Amino acid sequence: MNIDRDASMARPVTPTYREADIAWRKNVVDAPVSSNKWIAYNCGRTAVEGRVQASNARIASTLPPGPVAVFVGATSGIGETSLKQFAKHTLRPRIYFIGRSEEAGDRIATECKALNAEGEYIFVKADLTLIAAVDEVCREIKKSEKTVNLLFLSIGTFSNAETTEGLQSLACLVHYSRARFIVNLLPLLRQATALRRVVSVFAATKEGLVDSNDWQLKNLPPYAILKQRGHAASMVTLDHQAIAQTAPEVSFIHDFPGPVRSNLARAGQGAAVSVMRLLFKAIAPLVCIPTVESGDRHVYLATSARYPAAAGGKDADGVPLTEGEEVAKGTDGKIGSGVYSVDQNGESAGDQVIEILAGFRRDGIGDKLWKHTEEEFRRITGQVAV
Ligand SMILES: NC(=O)c1ccc[n+]([C@@H]2O[C@H](COP(=O)([O-])OP(=O)(O)OC[C@H]3O[C@@H](n4cnc5c(N)ncnc54)[C@H](OP(=O)(O)O)[C@@H]3O)[C@@H](O)[C@H]2O)c1
Numbered sequence: 523m524n525i526d527r528d529a530s531m532a533r534p535v536t537p538t539y540r541e542a543d544i545a546w547r548k549n550v551v552d553a554p555v556s557s558n559k560w561i562a563y564n565c566g567r568t569a570v571e572g573r574v575q576a577s578n579a580r581i582a583s584t585l586p587p588g589p590v591a592v593f594v595g596a597t598s599g600i601g602e603t604s605l606k607q608f609a610k611h612t613l614r615p616r617i618y619f620i621g622r623s624e625e626a627g628d629r630i631a632t633e634c635k636a637l638n639a640e641g642e643y644i645f646v647k648a649d650l651t652l653i654a655a656v657d658e659v660c661r662e663i664k665k666s667e668k669t670v671n672l673l674f675l676s677i678g679t680f681s682n683a684e685t686t687e688g689l690q691s692l693a694c695l696v697h698y699s700r701a702r703f704i705v706n707l708l709p710l711l712r713q714a715t716a717l718r719r720v721v722s723v724f725a726a727t728k729e730g731l732v733d734s735n736d737w738q739l740k741n742l743p744p745y746a747i748l749k750q751r752g753h754a755a756s757m758v759t760l761d762h763q764a765i766a767q768t769a770p771e772v773s774f775i776h777d778f779p780g781p782v783r784s785n786l787a788r789a790g791q792g793a794a795v796s797v798m799r800l801l802f803k804a805i806a807p808l809v810c811i812p813t814v815e816s817g818d819r820h821v822y823l824a825t826s827a828r829y830p831a832a833a834g835g836k837d838a839d840g841v842p843l844t845e846g847e848e849v850a851k852g853t854d855g856k857i858g859s860g861v862y863s864v865d866q867n868g869e870s871a872g873d874q875v876i877e878i879l880a881g882f883r884r885d886g887i888g889d890k891l892w893k894h895t896e897e898e899f900r901r902i903t904g905q906v907a908v
Pocket of ligand 1: 596597601621651779
């Protein structure tokens with residue numbers, strides 16, 4: 523029996539996006555003058571949650587059963603909660619999920635079975651700081667699957683050791699491994715008959731200038747965290763733009779999750795990481811998006827027709843929009859153009875980011891990054907994809 527679904531049927535009907543939006547505005551406008559931004563923040567969260575819940579509640583009735591999903595980095599934090607909420611909302615999903623901790627893998631597979639007994643949950647153990655390991659995982663998946671509907675990437679670390687393949691592990695997990703997963707599984711994503719989507723969780727809407735002579739930022743001091751974040755965020759979005767050119771039927775979403783409790787800082791070292799860890803611990807109860815809510819928001823990104831592929835076609839666009847919801851603006855500033863950079867509320871990046879990305883296009887920075895990436899792939903494995 524599907525325990526959680528039965529329980530959710532008893533819940534009150536979730537509001538539509540418009541209802542939630544009206545409720546939010548009313549709360550903010552009608553609030554006493556003494557109320558502060560904090561109330562607005564929390565009311566805003568309610569509105570986002572209403573929209574997300576309304577859409578996710580229609581996944582089972584609007585998307586075909588049996589979606590195949592690959593969650594990369596789902597043994598804790600945002601990946602884990604997104605995987606569980608995806609299992610909960612979809613019909614007969616088959617989900618591969620990857621991480622290093624076998625113990626966490628076993629626990630999560632059991633918890634997913636309790637959420638949706640009709641799903642299949644296959645844990646694959648791998649250290650994804652190695653491109654060779656990424657290839658092995660992809661080969662295994664390709665042996666069993668002809669199509670993949672969703673590739674969800676949330677691997678991350680603060681540790682920055684050099685790998686045996688000569689890459690910095692931080693850059694590897696954010697850029698090289700994620701890009702390798704996408705190109706390896708792209709044929710399966712392109713062949714999927716329903717949803718065809720890549721979601722990458724990192725620092726979307728925070729894109730900044732890049733150093734195209736030092737892609738792994740070996741020369742940047744470790745305390746320059748904001749520079750590092752802007753550079754790495756741009757790399758993720760540029761990867762999506764480069765790959766989307768060859769796969770317009772797939773949609774690509776890079777998101778910033780907002781503050782969410784997770785295991786992220788456990789592997790980090792150095793004063794900057796220690797300070798961040800302490801700061802985060804102190805303010806977490808005030809600012810963090812609750813874990814399950816974050817999972818739901820990511821399921822919305824993974825399934826809503828708000829983020830269609832450039833050439834998706836109706837069957838692949840996802841859960842249809844409700845009244846008041848609009849198709850999102852892509853990273854080229856055009857509505858529904860297939861590559862999206864969105865914040866924790868699912869809202870598209872503003873003009874400043876669009877301008878930075880337009881500058882990159884003018885200067886051929888995306889091409890330069892992709893050339894470098896393929897060179898690294900060839901150096902390490904002899905091939906640009908497997
Ligand atoms: N949490 C936040 O507040 C926040 C805010 C902004 C951005 N983000 C971004 O969101 C993404 C997800 O972070 P999170 O907060 O969910 O962190 P997390 O709890 O540490 O999750 C990271 C996942 O990556 C896996 N992973 C790490 N190193 C790996 C490796 N070498 N090989 C295979 N898997 C590996 C971990 O699994 P194992 O340990 O089992 O290998 C875990 O499943 C990161 O890119 C992070 O930068 C998070």
